[in-house]
Amino acid sequence: MEAAVRNAVPGILAECGGNAMCATCHVYVDEGWSGCLADVEELEDELLIGVAADRRATSRLSCQIRMTATLDGLILRVPDKQV
Ligand code: FES
Structure with missing residues:
Protein backbone atom coordinates (compact mmCIF):
# COMPACT_ATOMS: atom_id res chain seq x y z
CA MET A 1 0.00 0.00 0.00
CA GLU A 2 2.76 2.46 0.86
CA ALA A 3 4.56 1.75 -2.40
CA ALA A 4 1.31 2.17 -4.33
CA VAL A 5 0.52 5.50 -2.68
CA ARG A 6 4.07 6.79 -3.15
CA ASN A 7 3.88 5.89 -6.83
CA ALA A 8 0.31 7.17 -7.36
CA CYS A 16 -7.00 5.13 6.69
CA GLY A 17 -3.31 5.39 5.90
CA GLY A 18 -2.62 1.73 6.47
CA ASN A 19 -4.31 1.35 9.84
CA ALA A 20 -6.54 -1.54 8.74
CA MET A 21 -9.74 0.43 9.06
CA CYS A 22 -11.00 1.29 5.57
CA ALA A 23 -10.41 -1.58 3.11
CA THR A 24 -9.76 0.91 0.29
CA CYS A 25 -6.39 -0.67 -0.38
CA HIS A 26 -7.95 -3.91 -1.61
CA VAL A 27 -5.92 -5.81 -4.19
CA TYR A 28 -5.99 -9.17 -5.92
CA VAL A 29 -2.80 -11.15 -5.55
CA ASP A 30 -1.70 -12.94 -8.71
CA GLU A 31 -2.44 -16.63 -8.20
CA GLY A 32 1.19 -17.53 -8.74
CA TRP A 33 2.07 -15.45 -5.70
CA SER A 34 -0.81 -16.21 -3.38
CA GLY A 35 1.02 -18.94 -1.49
CA CYS A 36 3.97 -16.66 -0.81
CA LEU A 37 2.16 -14.25 1.49
CA ALA A 38 1.47 -14.62 5.18
CA ASP A 39 -2.03 -15.82 6.02
CA VAL A 40 -4.90 -13.36 6.31
CA GLU A 41 -5.37 -12.43 9.96
CA GLU A 42 -8.76 -11.98 11.62
CA LEU A 43 -9.00 -8.20 11.33
CA GLU A 44 -8.03 -8.23 7.66
CA ASP A 45 -10.53 -11.00 7.01
CA GLU A 46 -13.31 -8.98 8.64
CA LEU A 47 -12.48 -5.93 6.54
CA LEU A 48 -12.36 -7.98 3.35
CA ILE A 49 -16.00 -8.90 3.93
CA GLY A 50 -16.92 -5.30 3.25
CA VAL A 51 -14.81 -4.49 0.20
CA ALA A 52 -16.61 -2.65 -2.60
CA ALA A 53 -15.49 -4.96 -5.41
CA ASP A 54 -15.91 -8.72 -5.46
CA ARG A 55 -13.94 -10.50 -2.80
CA ARG A 56 -11.92 -13.33 -4.28
CA ALA A 57 -9.80 -16.09 -2.80
CA THR A 58 -6.78 -13.96 -3.66
CA SER A 59 -8.12 -10.73 -2.13
CA ARG A 60 -5.88 -8.94 0.33
CA LEU A 61 -5.58 -5.54 1.89
CA SER A 62 -2.34 -4.22 0.52
CA CYS A 63 -1.57 -2.39 3.76
CA GLN A 64 -1.36 -5.74 5.50
CA ILE A 65 1.21 -7.20 3.11
CA ARG A 66 4.62 -6.97 4.70
CA MET A 67 7.07 -6.64 1.87
CA THR A 68 10.22 -8.73 2.02
CA ALA A 69 12.94 -9.56 -0.47
CA THR A 70 11.15 -12.82 -1.26
CA LEU A 71 8.20 -10.81 -2.60
CA ASP A 72 10.34 -8.96 -5.14
CA GLY A 73 8.28 -9.03 -8.34
CA LEU A 74 4.96 -9.54 -6.55
CA ILE A 75 2.05 -9.06 -8.94
CA LEU A 76 -1.06 -7.36 -7.57
CA ARG A 77 -4.12 -6.18 -9.45
CA VAL A 78 -6.36 -3.34 -8.37
CA PRO A 79 -10.11 -4.01 -8.33
CA ASP A 80 -12.45 -1.88 -10.42
CA LYS A 81 -13.71 0.01 -7.38
CA GLN A 82 -12.75 0.66 -3.76
CA VAL A 83 -15.85 2.48 -2.52
S1 FES B 1 -5.23 1.47 3.94
FE1 FES B 1 -7.04 1.30 5.07
S2 FES B 1 -7.29 -0.81 5.34
FE2 FES B 1 -5.51 -0.65 4.14
Whole structure:
Protein backbone atom coordinates (compact mmCIF):
# COMPACT_ATOMS: atom_id res chain seq x y z
CA MET A 1 0.00 0.00 0.00
CA GLU A 2 2.76 2.46 0.86
CA ALA A 3 4.56 1.75 -2.40
CA ALA A 4 1.31 2.17 -4.33
CA VAL A 5 0.52 5.50 -2.68
CA ARG A 6 4.07 6.79 -3.15
CA ASN A 7 3.88 5.89 -6.83
CA ALA A 8 0.31 7.17 -7.36
CA VAL A 9 -1.07 3.81 -8.42
CA PRO A 10 -4.65 4.48 -9.52
CA GLY A 11 -7.31 2.76 -7.44
CA ILE A 12 -5.42 2.49 -4.17
CA LEU A 13 -7.19 5.01 -1.97
CA ALA A 14 -5.79 3.91 1.40
CA GLU A 15 -8.09 6.28 3.23
CA CYS A 16 -7.00 5.13 6.69
CA GLY A 17 -3.31 5.39 5.90
CA GLY A 18 -2.62 1.73 6.47
CA ASN A 19 -4.31 1.35 9.84
CA ALA A 20 -6.54 -1.54 8.74
CA MET A 21 -9.74 0.43 9.06
CA CYS A 22 -11.00 1.29 5.57
CA ALA A 23 -10.41 -1.58 3.11
CA THR A 24 -9.76 0.91 0.29
CA CYS A 25 -6.39 -0.67 -0.38
CA HIS A 26 -7.95 -3.91 -1.61
CA VAL A 27 -5.92 -5.81 -4.19
CA TYR A 28 -5.99 -9.17 -5.92
CA VAL A 29 -2.80 -11.15 -5.55
CA ASP A 30 -1.70 -12.94 -8.71
CA GLU A 31 -2.44 -16.63 -8.20
CA GLY A 32 1.19 -17.53 -8.74
CA TRP A 33 2.07 -15.45 -5.70
CA SER A 34 -0.81 -16.21 -3.38
CA GLY A 35 1.02 -18.94 -1.49
CA CYS A 36 3.97 -16.66 -0.81
CA LEU A 37 2.16 -14.25 1.49
CA ALA A 38 1.47 -14.62 5.18
CA ASP A 39 -2.03 -15.82 6.02
CA VAL A 40 -4.90 -13.36 6.31
CA GLU A 41 -5.37 -12.43 9.96
CA GLU A 42 -8.76 -11.98 11.62
CA LEU A 43 -9.00 -8.20 11.33
CA GLU A 44 -8.03 -8.23 7.66
CA ASP A 45 -10.53 -11.00 7.01
CA GLU A 46 -13.31 -8.98 8.64
CA LEU A 47 -12.48 -5.93 6.54
CA LEU A 48 -12.36 -7.98 3.35
CA ILE A 49 -16.00 -8.90 3.93
CA GLY A 50 -16.92 -5.30 3.25
CA VAL A 51 -14.81 -4.49 0.20
CA ALA A 52 -16.61 -2.65 -2.60
CA ALA A 53 -15.49 -4.96 -5.41
CA ASP A 54 -15.91 -8.72 -5.46
CA ARG A 55 -13.94 -10.50 -2.80
CA ARG A 56 -11.92 -13.33 -4.28
CA ALA A 57 -9.80 -16.09 -2.80
CA THR A 58 -6.78 -13.96 -3.66
CA SER A 59 -8.12 -10.73 -2.13
CA ARG A 60 -5.88 -8.94 0.33
CA LEU A 61 -5.58 -5.54 1.89
CA SER A 62 -2.34 -4.22 0.52
CA CYS A 63 -1.57 -2.39 3.76
CA GLN A 64 -1.36 -5.74 5.50
CA ILE A 65 1.21 -7.20 3.11
CA ARG A 66 4.62 -6.97 4.70
CA MET A 67 7.07 -6.64 1.87
CA THR A 68 10.22 -8.73 2.02
CA ALA A 69 12.94 -9.56 -0.47
CA THR A 70 11.15 -12.82 -1.26
CA LEU A 71 8.20 -10.81 -2.60
CA ASP A 72 10.34 -8.96 -5.14
CA GLY A 73 8.28 -9.03 -8.34
CA LEU A 74 4.96 -9.54 -6.55
CA ILE A 75 2.05 -9.06 -8.94
CA LEU A 76 -1.06 -7.36 -7.57
CA ARG A 77 -4.12 -6.18 -9.45
CA VAL A 78 -6.36 -3.34 -8.37
CA PRO A 79 -10.11 -4.01 -8.33
CA ASP A 80 -12.45 -1.88 -10.42
CA LYS A 81 -13.71 0.01 -7.38
CA GLN A 82 -12.75 0.66 -3.76
CA VAL A 83 -15.85 2.48 -2.52
S1 FES B 1 -5.23 1.47 3.94
FE1 FES B 1 -7.04 1.30 5.07
S2 FES B 1 -7.29 -0.81 5.34
FE2 FES B 1 -5.51 -0.65 4.14
